[in-house]
Amino acid sequence: MARLPLSSARRCAAVLAALLVTFSATTIGRAQPPTVDTLLLRLFDVNVTEPYELNADFSGVLEVTVKRSRFVVSADGSFLEWRGTDGIRHRQVMVHNLNLPLLLRPFATSIRNVIADKIETQAENPETFHAHDIFLLTEQPDGRFVLAGIHRAIVDDAIDRYGHAEDKLDVMTRRKIAEWLYTAPTMKEFIARPGPPYALRAVIDENGVLYELVLSYDWGAVSTRIEYIWIGGQPLWSEVQADTVSNLAGVGRITGKLLLRFTNHCVNCKRP
Numbered sequence: 001m002a003r004l005p006l007s008s009a010r011r012c013a014a015v016l017a018a019l020l021v022t023f024s025a026t027t028i029g030r031a032q033p034p035t036v037d038t039l040l041l042r043l044f045d046v047n048v049t050e051p052y053e054l055n056a057d058f059s060g061v062l063e064v065t066v067k068r069s070r071f072v073v074s075a076d077g078s079f080l081e082w083r084g085t086d087g088i089r090h091r092q093v094m095v096h097n098l099n100l101p102l103l104l105r106p107f108a109t110s111i112r113n114v115i116a117d118k119i120e121t122q123a124e125n126p127e128t129f130h131a132h133d134i135f136l137l138t139e140q141p142d143g144r145f146v147l148a149g150i151h152r153a154i155v156d157d158a159i160d161r162y163g164h165a166e167d168k169l170d171v172m173t174r175r176k177i178a179e180w181l182y183t184a185p186t187m188k189e190f191i192a193r194p195g196p197p198y199a200l201r202a203v204i205d206e207n208g209v210l211y212e213l214v215l216s217y218d219w220g221a222v223s224t225r226i227e228y229i230w231i232g233g234q235p236l237w238s239e240v241q242a243d244t245v246s247n248l249a250g251v252g253r254i255t256g257k258l259l260l261r262f263t264n265h266c267v268n269c270k271r272p
Contacts, residue, residue, distance in 0.1 A: 042208025054081040064256035133178035150178040
């Protein structure tokens with residue numbers, strides 16, 4: 001084997017050493033991203049018990065499709081969000097004005113409930129996340145993280161078919177299997193099944209603020225996107241865009257898109 005001249009060998013060694021130094025400095029200087037468990041803890045405000053109360057006004061538009069006919073509903077009202085000493089976040093909605101097309105007026109109460117339920121039960125439902133094996137899908141350049149998950153029953157099914165029974169008890173193994181099921185194109189038919197959401201995808205930042213949630217069902221996806229304003233360092237809703245799917249008595253299944261804008265935020269203060 002031919003040997004490099006001494007001068008060339010020294011240059012190669014110097015380049016290699018420089019690359020190692022650069023790599024080490026980059027690795028040391030780069031902050032480690034939060035773990036999945038840390039992000040979920042922050043998402044649900046676990047161990048955060050400081051009480052607060054938020055009042056705001058909202059206005060919005062609900063575009064609904066009923067039996068292939070499209071209708072536009074407008075509404076406005078008040079919004080209350082609070083956390084007591086129990087550390088649990090609560091939301092309450094009062095729809096003050098509801099403008100309905102003539103054909104939908106008999107269903108005013110049901111449509112009010114659709115709007116209120118969509119806001120009051122929005123997004124950060126721990127049961128939805130805990131029903132899935134969650135993994136880190138990607139890290140975005142804007143400091144946000146994309147989490148994804150597969151329903152735990154589907155992961156159990158995959159382990160029964162392709163793995164070992166003890167794998168069901170190992171969190172990291174379950175997450176790797178969930179990632180495989182989520183990302184492998186050949187597994188789409190295996191994971192898409194009737195019932196609760198078979199998969200989810202969420203975009204959150206390192207503080208646990210949720211910006212997007214997509215729930216996948218065998219019949220389609222339901223997404224929610226949230227924008228914020230910050231008051232006193234606390235993120236407050238400024239806009240919510242959400243898909244809606246409901247069943248109205250006497251009408252049947254309705255689908256739609258809800259756009260809500262929040263104004264006049266008032267934190268820990270009494271409004272007239």
